[in-house]
Amino acid sequence: xxxxxxxxxxxxxxxxxxxxxxxxxxxxxxxxxxxxxxxxxxxxxxxxxxxxxxxxxxxxxxxxxxxxxxxxxxxxxxxxxxxxxxxxxxxxxxxxxxxxxxxxxxxxxxxxxxxxxxxxxxxxxxxxxxxxxxxxxxxxxxxxxxxxxxxxxxxxxxxxxxxxxxxxxxxxxxxxxxxxxxxxxxxxxxxxxxxxxxxxxxxxxxxxxxxxxxxxxxxxxxxxxxxxxxxxxxxxxxxxxxxxxxxxxxxxxxxxxxxxxxxxxxxxxxxxxxxxxxxxxxxxxxxxxxxxxxxxxxxxxxxxxxxxxxxxxxxxxxxxxxxxxxxxxxxxxxxxxxxxxxxxxxxxxxxxxxxxxxxxxxxxxxxxxxxxxxxxxxxxxxxxxxxxxxxxxxxxxxxxxxxxxxxxxxxxxxxxxxxxxxxxxxxxxx
Numbered sequence: 447x448x449x450x451x452x453x454x455x456x457x458x459x460x461x462x463x464x465x466x467x468x469x470x471x472x473x474x475x476x477x478x479x480x481x482x483x484x485x486x487x488x489x490x491x492x493x494x495x496x497x498x499x500x501x502x503x504x505x506x507x508x509x510x511x512x513x514x515x516x517x518x519x520x521x522x523x524x525x526x527x528x529x530x531x532x533x534x535x536x537x538x539x540x541x542x543x544x545x546x547x548x549x550x551x552x553x554x555x556x557x558x559x560x561x562x563x564x565x566x567x568x569x570x571x572x573x574x575x576x577x578x579x580x581x582x583x584x585x586x587x588x589x590x591x592x593x594x595x596x597x598x599x600x601x602x603x604x605x606x607x608x609x610x611x612x613x614x615x616x617x618x619x620x621x622x623x624x625x626x627x628x629x630x631x632x633x634x635x636x637x638x639x640x641x642x643x644x645x646x647x648x649x650x651x652x653x654x655x656x657x658x659x660x661x662x663x664x665x666x667x668x669x670x671x672x673x674x675x676x677x678x679x680x681x682x683x684x685x686x687x688x689x690x691x692x693x694x695x696x697x698x699x700x701x702x703x704x705x706x707x708x709x710x711x712x713x714x715x716x717x718x719x720x721x722x723x724x725x726x727x728x729x730x731x732x733x734x735x736x737x738x739x740x741x742x743x744x745x746x747x748x749x750x751x752x753x754x755x756x757x758x759x760x761x762x763x764x765x766x767x768x769x770x771x772x773x774x775x776x777x778x779x780x781x782x783x784x785x786x787x788x789x790x791x792x793x794x795x796x797x798x799x800x801x802x803x804x805x806x807x808x809x810x811x812x813x814x815x816x817x818x819x820x821x822x823x824x825x826x827x828x829x830x831x832x833x834x835x836x837x838x839x840x841x842x843x844x845x846x847x848x849x850x851x852x853x854x855x856x857x858x859x860x861x862x863x864x865x866x867x868x869x870x871x872x873x874x875x876x
Contacts (some may be wrong), residue, residue: 537600539601543762571573603782636717637693641667641716643800644691644725649865652688657695659744660723666689684708685730692724710736713866724802740806744748746873747772747808750779759786760817761793762835768796773806775808775818777842785832785862786838790817794853798863811863813853825858833858842872 637660645667648654655675656664665671675687682689683698690709697705709726710733716723729736751769755761759782761769768774774796785791796809816828823831833848843862851861 481792506680515608523654523874545553554866565715567689581750601824602669606762607677632717636723637663638667640691640716640720640723640725643716644689645669647798647866648689649799649867653686654689654691655684655687656691657693657699659695660691661694684728690712690726690727690728692726694720695723709731709802711740711807711867712802712804714800725800725866733816742874743870744772744806747774747776747779750776750783750873754779757783757786758794759783760789760791762795765793765812769793773808774812775810775864777845777869777870778808778812779874779876781836781843781846781862781864782814784836784843787812788835789828789832791815792817794859800866808868810866810868812860813859813861814852815857829860832862842869 464751594728641660641663644654644664648728650670650673653675654664654669654673655677656676661671661674662678664674675684675686677696677699679699682695682696684700684705684729685708690696690705691699692709694704705726709728711723711727711729713727714725729739731739748770751772751774755766755769778796782791782793791814794813794815796812799809800812829848829850836848837842837844848864849861851859853859
């Protein structure tokens with residue numbers, strides 16, 4: 447029986463006909479642990495041999511390999527790194543080693559920094575990687591001429607934008623200078639117009655106060671320097687004159703409130719805003735006294751006008767309304783009465799009221815036509831006769847200016863006019 451068991455055991459331990467190549471195992475002393483050994487299949491007993499009862503062996507049995515496999519498995523579970531190192535070592539022993547190809551310096555990865563110490567070599571850092579040039583777009587590689595055209599076009603557009611901005615700056619600067627010149631020219635034009643009006647319409651009986659520039663313009667228009675009172679900063683006092691030409695400089699020197707109180711009435715105004723120039727009447731008693739005197743003067747004018755219309759004087763519809771409303775200068779009303787006493791006349795129109803005049807400023811001129819069936823001289827002869835007659839009367843009549851005027855419609859008329867400003871109280875005195 448013992449011989450049969452030994453024969454079966456030997457047959458079971460014999461290798462198969464074509465066994466697979468076993469995985470090489472390291473020697474027991476090469477590593478701390480080894481890979482678990484594959485289990486060996488137990489041989490099957492022949493069917494002719496009946497199982498025998500198990501007897502206690504007379505000799506101690508050898509160490510069972512399974513115990514070693516169990517120990518190795520536990521050690522492997524506790525130390526997985528050791529198993530991996532054993533597997534790697536086995537793979538290096540079983541397979542030929544392949545030496546990796548050396549990379550170029552630019553492709554070599556920088557060496558990892560390792561701690562310095564005995565037995566260790568200091569890692570040398572690889573040179574910095576130079577970035578590869580950015581590839582050109584496909585359309586630029588395929589069409590280089592189009593790329594150059596786009597670049598040139600962009601440069602041209604940039605240059606055009608710069609030139610446009612520069613031109614706009616020049617135009618703005620030029621426009622600003624043009625506005626300044628236009629403003630200065632406008633002020634000069636307004637000053638010249640005002641100076642010409644003062645020279646032709648304001649009498650020489652009193653002084654005219656003005657700033658230095660305005661006085662210079664007035665003198666250039668024909669006003670004698672002896673009739674001008676120049677106002678200067680620190681010593682501007684227009685009360686010594688009969689008329690003040692109120693420019694922006696005069697308003698700044700005198701003050702609007704003082705100017706309105708001392709010169710309450712405007713007989714003419716030119717321009718607007720800061721360029722406005724007004725010709726104002728000085729009334730030393732103040733604005734309230736002027737308003738009271740004006741009310742009395744208008745009442746006297748109405749009475750004188752009604753008296754003329756009841757006498758030998760005839761008038762147009764517009765002239766009759768203006769006479770009845772007291773809008774005619776008192777000197778002109780007295781003169782018309784004296785002329786009508788010598789010649790039958792018809793009043794065609796009143797005039798000479800300046801633009802911007804205050805309410806109550808009267809008309810200072812009248813256009814007359816000598817009427818009647820009697821033969822007489824023409825307009826020029828009539829002007830000569832009337833002028834001689836009025837100057838013989840003296841007083842304010844001598845201040846009347848008589849001339850022939852060719853009006854619209856082809857008619858020649860005799861114009862009688864007086865200078866500004868008007869006088870209060872003449873009609874009451876007569």
